[in-house]
Amino acid sequence: MQCLRRRRCLSWLVAVLVVCATSGCRGAQTGGENELVVGLVNFPGRLDPRFATDAVAQHIDQVVYAGLLRRNRELGLDPDLATAWSVSEDGLTYNFTLRSGVVFHDGRPLTAADVAYTYESLRDPAVASPKAGALEALASVTSLDDHRVAFTLKQPFASFPINCVLGVVPSGTPPQDVIPPPGAGPFKVDSIEDGETVVVRAHDQYFGPRAGVDRIVFRAIPSDTTRVLELEKGSIHFLQNDIPPADARRLATTAGIVVDESEGTDVAYLAFNLDDPALAKAEVRRAIALTVDRAGLIRSLLDGQASPADSLLAPIHWAHAPDLPPLKRDVVAARTLLEQAGLRDPDGDGPLPRLSLALKTSQNPFRQRVAEFLANDLRQIGIDMKIQTYEWGKFFSDVQEGRFQMFSLQWVGVSDPDLFHMVFHSARVPPGGANRGRYRNADVDRLADEARTRSDDATRAAAYQQIQRILAQDLPYIYLWHPRQVVARRDFVTGFKPYPTGDYTALSEVRIAKR
Numbered sequence: 001m002q003c004l005r006r007r008r009c010l011s012w013l014v015a016v017l018v019v020c021a022t023s024g025c026r027g028a029q030t031g032g033e034n035e036l037v038v039g040l041v042n043f044p045g046r047l048d049p050r051f052a053t054d055a056v057a058q059h060i061d062q063v064v065y066a067g068l069l070r071r072n073r074e075l076g077l078d079p080d081l082a083t084a085w086s087v088s089e090d091g092l093t094y095n096f097t098l099r100s101g102v103v104f105h106d107g108r109p110l111t112a113a114d115v116a117y118t119y120e121s122l123r124d125p126a127v128a129s130p131k132a133g134a135l136e137a138l139a140s141v142t143s144l145d146d147h148r149v150a151f152t153l154k155q156p157f158a159s160f161p162i163n164c165v166l167g168v169v170p171s172g173t174p175p176q177d178v179i180p181p182p183g184a185g186p187f188k189v190d191s192i193e194d195g196e197t198v199v200v201r202a203h204d205q206y207f208g209p210r211a212g213v214d215r216i217v218f219r220a221i222p223s224d225t226t227r228v229l230e231l232e233k234g235s236i237h238f239l240q241n242d243i244p245p246a247d248a249r250r251l252a253t254t255a256g257i258v259v260d261e262s263e264g265t266d267v268a269y270l271a272f273n274l275d276d277p278a279l280a281k282a283e284v285r286r287a288i289a290l291t292v293d294r295a296g297l298i299r300s301l302l303d304g305q306a307s308p309a310d311s312l313l314a315p316i317h318w319a320h321a322p323d324l325p326p327l328k329r330d331v332v333a334a335r336t337l338l339e340q341a342g343l344r345d346p347d348g349d350g351p352l353p354r355l356s357l358a359l360k361t362s363q364n365p366f367r368q369r370v371a372e373f374l375a376n377d378l379r380q381i382g383i384d385m386k387i388q389t390y391e392w393g394k395f396f397s398d399v400q401e402g403r404f405q406m407f408s409l410q411w412v413g414v415s416d417p418d419l420f421h422m423v424f425h426s427a428r429v430p431p432g433g434a435n436r437g438r439y440r441n442a443d444v445d446r447l448a449d450e451a452r453t454r455s456d457d458a459t460r461a462a463a464y465q466q467i468q469r470i471l472a473q474d475l476p477y478i479y480l481w482h483p484r485q486v487v488a489r490r491d492f493v494t495g496f497k498p499y500p501t502g503d504y505t506a507l508s509e510v511r512i513a514k515r
Helices: 010-023 055-064 112-123 160-165 224-233 245-251 282-291 294-301 331-340 365-379 392-400 419-424 442-453 457-474 505-509
Strands: 035-040 069-071 077-079 082-087 093-098 138-145 148-153 187-193 197-202 215-220 238-240 257-262 267-272 306-308 355-362 383-390 406-411 477-483 485-490
Touching: 035 224, 055 187, 055 197, 055 215, 055 505, 069 160, 077 082, 077 160, 082 160, 093 112, 093 160, 112 138, 112 148, 224 238, 224 245, 245 257, 245 485, 282 331, 282 365, 282 477, 294 306, 294 365, 294 477, 355 365, 355 392, 365 383, 365 406, 383 392, 392 406, 419 442, 419 457, 442 457
Parallel strands: 035 215, 035 238, 355 383, 355 406
Antiparallel strands: 069 077, 082 093, 093 148, 138 148, 187 197, 197 215, 238 485, 257 485, 267 406, 267 477, 306 477
């Protein structure tokens, strides 16, 4: 077989041989009658669920690993490894009862000790998991017997159950970089060819219904054009979301291809660094918000496959505020706001700007087109926006460390509203969270803290809706759009029902019809 990751082939040879002996690794040949080939926008990072943070790795993990709970299509949680779960009256103890007879991909039985180990290793400072911060409320996790596990919290945390979708790994598994640890999901990792493919095959001892296909080949194809052509040729069978909008419209009329669209919860946004003297002024942020032509952007760059956003949460979310003030485009009002902020037009209709700003973005061609669209809009109110493009690692590092004035990104898989705490609480400036714009508002902090302690969704929703109203006034973000979930598939691929979060969980339900 080919080495799992070429660049460190020799140093990992022994480990590779062990994995192949237990899971039957083989090359990544494609074309089997009961095989699904999925195109990916890039190759995943680490697949160990304790470290998987990029969207591609997390999507693959959704079919390889099983957690205590799993997300459903209504943005709620269902039992997975657990058969039942409960929370104490004081909100401090969560008890889970596990299924009997669950085995990992290597044949080991899964017990409560494996669950406890997974969470304790994630919290271990020596492991340095990027997901450790999500468990700061956890005081301890205890396996009561083989089929019962208890989580004790330091304080009530209503969003704690969302952390229980984490994939469980066998007790004693050290951090895995090259070779992902065994899981207990419907598919197990068969082979990895660095930068190219991840192949998984059906786990015949899976506790749920057997997967509908024998193998899935995940192929990394960074080029949008090549990815679409491969679908048209039939060398890949399935794409979800990584499809240029114009191509999606064309594919919908192409023989042998079916395109499905549905509502989604992802949100694209423009963020400000509120430590910047100009952008710290609320009038400047609102002027920019009133100038961005979101409807035109969606129409021209997204081919209408999105809806304007007014919050982190999509309108289909149970905690979305229904009464947020509309952000209508008004260039005249925007110029007035800049005047009020002391940014006068230096030469009337001449070329000199009122203000120069920089927007950082990745080298992704679509993201660059979005940046150019925004720059053209802001030019109309006398703001000269310079576009700075970087490879992903440099770009994201700068964002995390606050080296920006503005940047544009997209939150994916938005389901639990505790995201407001991570993104806008003043204590969540990186590296302790995702408040990258350095936003500070005492009322938002208080409401986000209170929402964590409430047990019923109605009370939580009221707190989150008030947060959304405050953010609509302060504008630390300009929400741009909620993209639709777009799936393009060969017509012999059936049974896939998308999740609004873009999860790959439903790949286990796919069937391949006779071709």
